[in-house]
Amino acid sequence: MGREPADRSPRSRNATSRELEKAALTLLKKDGVLAGLNLREVADLAGVNRGLVYHYFGSRGELLRAALRRDSERRSDSYRVDPPGRTVVKRIELWTRMSMKYAEQLRLVAILLLDGGTRVRLMPRRDVTQHELQDDQEAGAIGPNVDLIALHALLQAHGIGYAITRTQLAKEFGIGVRDLDARMVELMERIAVGLESDRD
Known part of the structure; x- marks a missing residue:
């Protein structure tokens, strides 16, 4: 050295x-x-x-963390090209598709977390996303009783969890990964639409 x-x-x-x-x-x-x-x-x-x-x-670990950090920034930049005014339903659909597109990188992030990596950031755009969700809630696109932190955590956990398990899940269901992906996107769209109806 x-x-x-x-x-x-x-x-x-x-x-x-x-x-x-x-x-x-x-x-x-x-x-x-x-x-x-x-x-x-x-x-x-x-x-x-x-x-x-x-x-x-x-170290090998720091190289991997740096590579994943840069890759995470690249993914975050891909999400940023989202045009302003996109509905919450379309943003959640995009979020779901991005987790599928970057499944390999998300698996690596999960491994770093399981290995005790405390410097890994799951949400590089946390503040921006929270602001977008608050705007959606104020505009009525998300019901007033929806906990935005819990929603954000759910979407993040869904993205990583699905990215890690999608190939095995498709295999066990006896369907193709793309078929399962399409079904997941449709379900996430329905969930997003349901967020609007929480008016209690």
């Missing part, structure tokens, strides 16, 4: 870090989490010296 060469600019360090993070996620997706993360293979795939993994991240 020698010193970084003097001619490496912060930009090239950032680019190298990104390549290492991308390589780590690629290998985990290809080989599976239980195969472990071989740092030599990560460095080879990123096209850098293995020592840079330790220099930039300090």
Whole structure:
């Protein structure tokens, strides 16, 4: 773990870090989490010296956390392109579809949590989402008696839980994953519509 060469600019360090993070996620997706993360293979795939993994991240776990953090930001950015004024029903549908699209990354997040990862953020947009839910409630799209924190937690837990189990669930039900996904989206839309009717 020698010193970084003097001619490496912060930009090239950032680019190298990104390549290492991308390589780590690629290998985990290809080989599976239980195969472990071989740092030599990560460095080879990123096209850098293995020592840079330790220099930039300090450990295999920190590399994985950084890769997941960046991936989580990317997913969050994908959600942000949602046009203003989209109904709560459509946003919940989008939320459900995003959990399906990023199922592999959500499985990795779950593993980090189970491994005691306290720096993992399940809700990188927590404040923004809570504000959107409050706006929906004030506009009457969500009933006044709906607990918004519990709703947010339910949606988050549903997304991660479904992402982790969807393939096995489809197998046990004897249907295709895409068929189950479509059914889940439809059910989540119905649940979202039901949020409007809580007027007691």
